[in-house]
Amino acid sequence: MIRKYTQNITVEAIQYDGDNETEIEKFSNNVVVRNKVIPFSKIAPDRDRYPEKMTCKTDIGQITVNKSDFIVKSADGEIFTCTAKFFKKMYMEIDKS
Secondary structure, eight states: OOOOOOOOOOOEEEEOOSSOHHHHHHHTTTSEEEOSOOSSOTTSTTGGGSOOEEEEEETTEEEEEETTOEEEEOTTOOEEEEOHHHHHHHOOOOOOO
């Protein structure tokens, strides 16, 4: 028989805004790191033509983290990423501190 299930878990998360790489690296214990190749510096006038990205190291390889994606830490310390749209469907903020 097919049954439906819901999640009831608490996670910590941070949203990548394009300027908080250091905070994300610390939060993820360097599982998520900034890309090594940056075509233009952040002060370059045409910087907006290039999407800001970070990389998440996983057991199955590397995943690109795009601006506005969430980096999530589960209760057991696992780090994963998800798009803002998916995150907002799955999670509701409980602590605004």
